Amino acid sequence: MAWITKNSATMTIERRQQPCLTEEMKADMSKRLLPRYETKMGALLPVLHEVQEHVGYLPHQALEEIAAFLELPPSAVLDTASFYEEFHFSPVGKYVIGVCQSIACEACGHQPIVDHLRSKLGVEPHETTSDGLFTLLCMECLGSCDTAPCALVNEDRHDLINIEQMDQMIDEIRAREGGQG
Amino acid sequence: MPMTGPVLTRRIPTFPYGDPKKRRTYWYDDYVKSGGYESLRRALEQEPAHIVDMVKDSSLRGRGGAGFPCGLKWTFLPKDYEGQRYLAVNADESEPGTFKDRLILDYDPHMLLEGIAISCYACKLQTAYIYIRGEYHHQAHILEKAIAEAYDKGIFGGKGLLSGASSFKVDCYLHRGAGAYICGEETGLLESLEGKRGWPRIKPPFPAVKGLFGKPTIINNVETLCCVPFIVEHGVSWFKSLGCESTIKGPPSFGTKLMGVSGHVNRPGVYECDLGIPLSKLVEEYCGGMRNGKKFKSAIAGGISMGVLATDQYDAEMDFDIGRKYEVLGLGTACPTIFDEDTDMVMVARNITRFFKNESCGQCTPCREGSGWMYKLMCRIEAGEAKMKDLDLLLELAGSMGAMPGTTICGLADGNNWAVRTIVNKFRGEFEARVKPSFVPVTVGVG
Numbered sequence: 143m144a145w146i147t148k149n150s151a152t153m154t155i156e157r158r159q160q161p162c163l164t165e166e167m168k169a170d171m172s173k174r175l176l177p178r179y180e181t182k183m184g185a186l187l188p189v190l191h192e193v194q195e196h197v198g199y200l201p202h203q204a205l206e207e208i209a210a211f212l213e214l215p216p217s218a219v220l221d222t223a224s225f226y227e228e229f230h231f232s233p234v235g236k237y238v239i240g241v242c243q244s245i246a247c248e249a250c251g252h253q254p255i256v257d258h259l260r261s262k263l264g265v266e267p268h269e270t271t272s273d274g275l276f277t278l279l280c281m282e283c284l285g286s287c288d289t290a291p292c293a294l295v296n297e298d299r300h301d302l303i304n305i306e307q308m309d310q311m312i313d314e315i316r317a318r319e320g321g322q323g
Numbered sequence: 324m325p326m327t328g329p330v331l332t333r334r335i336p337t338f339p340y341g342d343p344k345k346r347r348t349y350w351y352d353d354y355v356k357s358g359g360y361e362s363l364r365r366a367l368e369q370e371p372a373h374i375v376d377m378v379k380d381s382s383l384r385g386r387g388g389a390g391f392p393c394g395l396k397w398t399f400l401p402k403d404y405e406g407q408r409y410l411a412v413n414a415d416e417s418e419p420g421t422f423k424d425r426l427i428l429d430y431d432p433h434m435l436l437e438g439i440a441i442s443c444y445a446c447k448l449q450t451a452y453i454y455i456r457g458e459y460h461h462q463a464h465i466l467e468k469a470i471a472e473a474y475d476k477g478i479f480g481g482k483g484l485l486s487g488a489s490s491f492k493v494d495c496y497l498h499r500g501a502g503a504y505i506c507g508e509e510t511g512l513l514e515s516l517e518g519k520r521g522w523p524r525i526k527p528p529f530p531a532v533k534g535l536f537g538k539p540t541i542i543n544n545v546e547t548l549c550c551v552p553f554i555v556e557h558g559v560s561w562f563k564s565l566g567c568e569s570t571i572k573g574p575p576s577f578g579t580k581l582m583g584v585s586g587h588v589n590r591p592g593v594y595e596c597d598l599g600i601p602l603s604k605l606v607e608e609y610c611g612g613m614r615n616g617k618k619f620k621s622a623i624a625g626g627i628s629m630g631v632l633a634t635d636q637y638d639a640e641m642d643f644d645i646g647r648k649y650e651v652l653g654l655g656t657a658c659p660t661i662f663d664e665d666t667d668m669v670m671v672a673r674n675i676t677r678f679f680k681n682e683s684c685g686q687c688t689p690c691r692e693g694s695g696w697m698y699k700l701m702c703r704i705e706a707g708e709a710k711m712k713d714l715d716l717l718l719e720l721a722g723s724m725g726a727m728p729g730t731t732i733c734g735l736a737d738g739n740n741w742a743v744r745t746i747v748n749k750f751r752g753e754f755e756a757r758v759k760p761s762f763v764p765v766t767v768g769v770g
């Protein structure tokens with residue numbers, strides 16, 4: 143639910159030596175993004191996107207650094223970031239499989255696919271496999287209802303998905319990633 | 324006169340005018356070769372006010388859901404204000420069942436940019452932001468590239484529109500959302516553009532007076548803006564020859580419309596049709612009929628907020644009269660989801676209430692609490708654990724959301740209300756079959 147935020151009083155903040163927002167990134171963003179908006183806060187969404195892409199998720203340290211960069215209170219950055227589903231505050235799997243659960247996809251049979259993925263990956267929606275490879279999500283309409291049921295795997299949309307196709311994709315990823323590690 | 328050839332899908336092969344397999348993205352050179360940016364050239368030869376008049380006279384109505392007259396909206400801008408004004412292009416397209424704007428973004432991005440350039444010139448808007456939903460990764464890349472091309476070729480940027488053909492300068496930026504349906508609501512979108520949570524604003528003040536960063540702002544849907552170059556190029560009477568007049572003395576529905584059909588049909592997809600096409604014709608002639616030879620049962624009129632059509636409303640005309648004629652909220656995005664005879668309407672209602680529960684932004688109590696309760700009730704009904712009186716409670720809750728003006732800030736609550744109410748009212752038998760009779764206490768006098 144978009145309006146529930148975490149209890150920040152009970153959160154421990156992990157920090158690391160190197161910054162999440164490097165000087166290089168700041169210089170680039172100052173030149174490219176900030177001039178597009180009347181206020182520095184206007185650039186918050188694009189900055190959050192780019193930092194998340196760089197780090198993989200948005201640790202608290204990143205939120206603090208973004209706040210300093212845009213001259214905002216950290217609470218304002220958290221307030222905005224926590225509102226949006228796409229921003230993650232803890233690491234997610236290397237492959238995020240988001241199956242659409244909205245009406246056209248449910249009417250065209252998304253549920254058996256989700257159930258299969260739950261048992262194959264051994265996780266519930268919004269959980270990540272212990273090897274850190276996969277996060278399963280149930281998402282709302284992906285704007286591809288003509289190819290229902292569909293799913294978003296990281297940035298790529300998969301149309302007219304079925305159990306065999308998802309199995310094959312997961313097996314391939316496992317073989318590939320397992321081979322490397 | 325009905326449409327004789329594709330308009331918005333001129334470069335996007337679409338049945339019956341072309342083969343969808345041959346679709347490809349038109350980049351700048353191809354776009355110009357096929358007549359692109361000619362409308363902009365023509366527009367710049369005219370006074371901005373004349374273009375606003377043309378759009379007003381054409382009766383072009385917003386394609387983003389509300390159907391508000393586009394030209395009229397443009398005239399709400401303050402007249403003698405020379406300062407910064409904005410255009411916010413609504414490419415958030417998150418209403419379940421809707422995927423029509425994506426077709427334009429995927430294959431003809433410069434058509435949108437041309438519409439933006441002309442609209443900015445007409446309304447003297449110096450900066451345009453295209454707010455695209457976060458999940459449209461691929462489409463965002465396409466737009467980035469198209470915008471870069473447009474700057475490169477002098478459409479936007481420091482020299483003035485069309486490499487200085489007009490001294491008026493326009494900047495155009497892409498702004499990605501991050502997964503929040505409510506940011507499609509126009510003032511939620513503005514808040515999100517300002518870097519805040521997408522909480523819709525109380526109106527008035529209206530955005531045309533006080534919008535983005537407090538400046539006058541026009542918000543239009545992608546498809547609406549794409550109609551503008553065609554009106555400039557072919558004229559008002561041509562535009563009014565497409566589509567239809569109202570049959571109930573309402574405002575007319577002129578022009579063509581992208582209709583994205585999903586669900587239980589043979590060929591789901593986006594089709595460009597005259598407004599006013601009967602849903603049955605859209606399904607039977609464009610979509611190849613119902614899937615597996617099944618019968619039509621119901622359809623979501625145009626995005627789930629609009630509610631559903633009953634089985635005997637299969638011939639409903641897809642135009643802006645549809646709300647008043649067929650007891651739905653309205654035409655919405657004109658993207659119907661079709662259900663066949665085997666569809667469980669209780670499932671449909673449960674799915675829709677889950678969506679609204681997830682997407683309510685939480686500002687207004689009736690919407691935040693009501694959407695959660697309705698979802699829980701729907702889960703109970705679906706599981707066969709509810710009682711007859713729960714059905715009335717469901718309708719009462721729905722009725723408390725958005726129906727009373729002023730109790731909620733934006734249209735999301737009303738959409739939730741219409742969706743639930745129309746499904747329960749039009750398919751009440753299915754719901755009654757799933758609930759247990761309410762327990763009626765009977766006292767028997769003993770002794």
Ligand SMILES: Cc1cc2nc3c(=O)[nH]c(=O)nc-3n(C[C@H](O)[C@H](O)[C@H](O)COP(=O)(O)O)c2cc1C
Nearest residue numbers: 385386387413415416417507508509543544547734
């Ligand atoms: C909850 C809600 C969600 C909306 N989502 C969208 C959307 O995704 N895209 C869109 O164009 N309009 C959306 N709208 C409609 C906009 O508020 C607005 O009316 C529209 O962008 C105006 O453009 P138009 O007049 O060109 O249609 C939404 C409205 C509401 C109440």
Ligand code: SF4
Nearest residue numbers: 684685686687690733
């Ligand atoms: S009606 Fe619902 S979605 Fe709209 S502002 Fe109120 S709480 Fe938010």
Ligand code: FES
Nearest residue numbers: 242247283284287
């Ligand atoms: S309902 Fe699944 S993509 Fe639209």
